Amino acid sequence: MVSFLLEVGTEELPASFVRSAIAQWREKIAASLAEVNLAAGRVQVYGTPRRLAVYLSDLPERQPDRAEEIKGPPASIAYNDGKPTQALLGFARKQAIDLDAIALREVGKKGKFVFATKYIEGKSTPELLQQLVPQWIAGLEAKRAMRWGNGEFRFPRPIRWLVALWGDRVLPLEIEAVSSGRTSQAHRVLHPEPLDIASPEAYVETLKSGFVQVDREQRQASIVAQVQAVAETANSVASMPADLLEEVTDLVEWPTAVLGSFEEEFLELPVPVIKSVMVEHQRYFSLHPADRPAELVPYFITISNGDPAQAEEIAAGNGRVIRARLEDGRFFYNEDRKQPLDAFVDRLEQVTFEQSLGSVLAKVKRIEQISGWIARQLQLNRGDTADVLRAAHLCKADLVTQMVYEFPEMQGVIGRDYALQGGESAAVADGIEQHYWPLGAGDRLPIALAGQVVGLADRIDSLVGLFSIGKIPSGSSDRFALRRAANSILSIAWQADLEIDLLALFVEATSTFASDPPATFNILLEFFGQRVQTLLQEDFGLDYDLIDAVVEPTNPEKVRRSLQDLQGTLQRAQYLQQLRRGGTLELLYPTVNRTARLAEKGDLAAEVLDPAAAVDASRLQEPAEKNLFAASQSIYARGQTAVREQNYTILVQALLEAAPAVAAFFDEVLVMDKDPAVRTNRLNLLCVLRNNAGLLADFGAVVMAGES
Template identity: 50%
Template sequence: MTDSSQHSFLLEVGTEDLPASFVQSAIAQWQRMIPAHLQDHGLGATVNVLGTPRRLVLVLDGLPAQQPDQHSEVKGPAAAIAFKNGEPTKALQGFLRSRQAVLEDIEIRSTEKGDVVFLKQTLRGQATPTLLSEWIPNWISQLEGPRFMRWSDGELRFSRPIRWLVALWDDQVLPVTLESQSVKITSDRQTWGHRVLAADPITLERAQDYGETMAQGYIEVDPEERKAKIIDQVNDRANTVKGYTDITETLLNEVTHLVEWPTAVLGNFEPEFLALPPEVITTVMVTHQRYFPVYGDRAHTKLLPHFITISNGDPQAADIIRQGNERVIRARLADGQFFYQADLAKPLADYGTKLETVTFQDELGSMAAKMARIQALAGAIADHLKLKPKQKNEIQRTAELCKNDLVSQMVGEFPELQGRMGQVYAEKSGESAAVSQGIFDHYLPRHGGDRLPESLTGQVVGLADRLDTLTCLFGLGQIPTGSSDPFALRRAANAVLLILWEARLPLNLHQVLQETSQHFCQTYPKTANPSQLQDQLQDFFGQRLRTLLEEDPTHPIDYDLVNAVLGNSDASATAQVLGDVLDARDRAQFLQRMRQEGSLQPIYATVNRAARLARQGTVERHTLSLEGIAIDKLQEPIEREFYQALQDTLPTVKTAQDQGDYGQIIAVLGALAPIVSRFFDGPESVLVMAPDPVIKANRLGLLSLLRNIGGVLGDFGEIVK
């Protein structure tokens, strides 16, 4: 064995072909898990996690031969409990047993709570190879992923059956066993090369030579190296036809984890297929075949009749591989061509009758019934937004056609194209650009990070579609719980809020939810009652609003500022916020900017002091009127000055509130701050809680109005100093 003070360790878990998504996930999990585990046990090392479809690999460099001694100090029982008449009690003896310690390991120290027993221990470090042998089975079993499987009759579970195990400490095999009933896998130094290019087993001599040895067996174990080779080869193949490729991160990651020795192969298809909508061709290539499309321009707008596939086979057989892939894509595109031509035989509007045969949900009926609800709700939203007649007509036509492509042959074969084919077929049927674009846009966003709809028709119909789904499923009791959300209702609610924000649509969501709840309960009277359904929907939207504000990738809002804007989450506070979600986000972002600029703290001090006392008054939180103040009972000069200042500024506050001019609110609070300071402190100060109830009510009223001016921005009582 090597005598060096630093050592290398290699672990290779050999498997049957793993899903590409699991390889990527497992690498990320070990990259998080293993460095932290080593650090917790006093071991430092360079950690490198690698993987291919047939193996997960861990390489540790710079390991010490011995774990350093671990020093710990643990607080035990109070001395009065630990000893009785100078002898250790059962409590102390039990404490020592639990720590495998002896009486000589403790000392008694004085603390604020009296004398306490402390245990100081030194745990002798173990040999690093011994620790690794113990840890490795747990590192493997702690990996998580979907649809893990068992094989043979054992209980060992993994993404795919584990077939071999390599564990090398420098040049020595480290004993590691994975065992479960009849399944027993023992580590050795034998691995396997490329299935086609190097079918014989490979004997690994040293952990330090792993990468070089595997390369000789046509295995590139480093995913980043494979990725770089794929990019270079794809661009090189595209250059041979004067083309450009769109190398998306998603596709690149997937093909990287599908191959062990990548070879890019350029294939061709008949130019006549370019008459198909580009999305049909790219869906066949990318989604179904994992090909890279080739374009004639850098903007990726003009497809060429070529594709590039990443082969895991013999580079010498590239021509055979090309021909096989050409046969596959030719057949797929021919199917698409047939479906496209068949679908164009009649206008998009004629497909609507078939929606009666498509079930949306057992208790809610067909997709045709949903379409009718979407049309009604889209019309109601258009009315709320006070849109022009032409806009309303375009929205109604979009709502009437938006799901018709679901029963087309093309979408039946390629479900990923829903919406896009509706747009194409609408254009071919002579529909307006607004309607055609709206049919596609109403599906946006389709997933996290997707773009939002740009057309008004798509925005309104998309809102109607999602609000109908949310109302109906909540009405049936299908409310997401924990991490379970089978109908993606959280994503739907997020989309509603994001669309309203991005398009700045002044929709009163509270009112719309009230109307949809009432309509649902009238249509399905045995399912829910309107007020309960509305409360559930409002609470759900309030939660999503909070999450979106706190987790905004570009403008995250501190949790206390979100609390200040959203209130204490009771029904009335949530209803008010949902009445104007644009204002809620604007206020949250404004408060966040103030905090970052350092201008929030002075305002906080002024408003919060007043708010604490104002709780004992009777003025409601949203009142901006001096009507409740008894002017003839304003005895002190500072009271009258405070009253006059409020009288002068309240009109400005109301105008600023209507216009969303939050800077003006800050200016008003800034002007009032010196008066409030004198009201509380100094020779002019007054006793707020005066014996005379009228004077007391007056003074609390003045402070309540100051609180309410600050309340235009948010509840300052929720802000953490």
């Protein structure tokens, strides 16, 4: 067994790419080896701003020999009166095998076919690696890639050196005129001299001797430990947001935590402003009193990639930078507060939302209108409605403040602060900030009612407006993050238990704002069907077929019903999952599925539920069909109660009780009677049963064990 090391040395890589590339190689390299029948004992991927590396342990020296069975022509074509035909001879020549190696074997119902077994000698592992390594490098996906020199190869940054070691020998490789060797580069400042790697096993320690910590997990652990230790020297606790920690881990090769400070007078600024300067602009960790985590102290910690001996100079330089940024923040903050937040609203006329959709002020007016519709649906009282409409009016005002112009990440946050200082209620102020929530996957959902309603209205307006001008996501392209907007609408409605009729809101919004209301509405319908389906599976872990039973993007009627009653859709899908886990679905399925299959031969509309309206009782001849009619009346009555009380156990129990009557009906009654009137009457009876079962789900979409 032999180990292998690959290091790709580059100019400084984007931090986000380092993290992504490590994850990609962990998955792709193991899969790539498996495709050529190789397996490493361990696949360890490393990454820093200047390099990506992979260490593979215990690789075999050769690919194993293998026997490959190849299917040839049918026996009827391969032989003529027992003699080989040209088809068989051609097959043997192509596979380089003797006719003696040919065998005949039955293939299901297709008859006999010719088969040949071909023995293939394995290639040497170094030879395979020479083919695979360029694919590993070129196969890394990145948001942006570049070319350099006169080459055509694309990578996030120019490649400057390659290390490729098969055991203690250099494996010859070349990427864009860069040939492989055993020489790597150490830390730019702390060890400017190159390093020779003796063997793959020596890689990590050799680089460490050159002040490069290539193991990302160890580098991050070192940062955490250093930050905590330095914070203690300032009698404080460090805030370490996960995103910031991930980023700084990939900005340095030899991390050193350095304590810096700024004047205490800057603490008069709102905490979010100071933290924005520290985190978003400077990549610093903020410090807090141990017993007051919401407050700040006039210190920060930066992670340096320089000389630890120069810590004082590094701290002083970073202090000058943050002081200047905080001074800017203080100036903008004081200037903005010379007038109330309301005074900024009209200036939104000068800011374009989208060229075809007008200004941000026009968008705000639409948000106010949609917020009013939602408030009426939710039957909010006068006070809550006033808060919602006021928050809608002010929700974008801070976009034209000097603070947000300089610090865009403060939108909503500084709007809340200015609103409170201007005398607005806490409900309105919270709504201004929270209408942007969730900001990303896994982020907080709005807690304030005004934030929920205005957030829904804002996203509905964006979806309707952008869809109406053809800005529809396709494939991986979603420039306006419309999938996330739709997901947020559903998440807010479900998590806050808002009883909104999304279908009615789409009808109102498209008819009021879209140039082609029917086309825009239909796009929204299909788009949201997909979003409901995705979230039910990803966020709630429900089975795909049970989701299809309540909402299916290709079935407009199912989508309409799901959007009219989002809470009911979630409840029905979760209840079906509960029935499956408890075994009740298996008991219920034969009755409703058999009924639904034959009901397809009828033409009774799906919305007809009352047996008395669909079935002529005077035409019922057989005792079994009379019994089923009586059972269907009970199902109808109990189904209405189930929907009214949102308790579908009532309907399920009625369907289970009807099982004997359904079985007897199919055993004793000829549904497809020669008399058209009798036949239609019996089909209508089955259709009514199907329609009432459909109050819970379309059982035709349910897949039971053994089905496909």
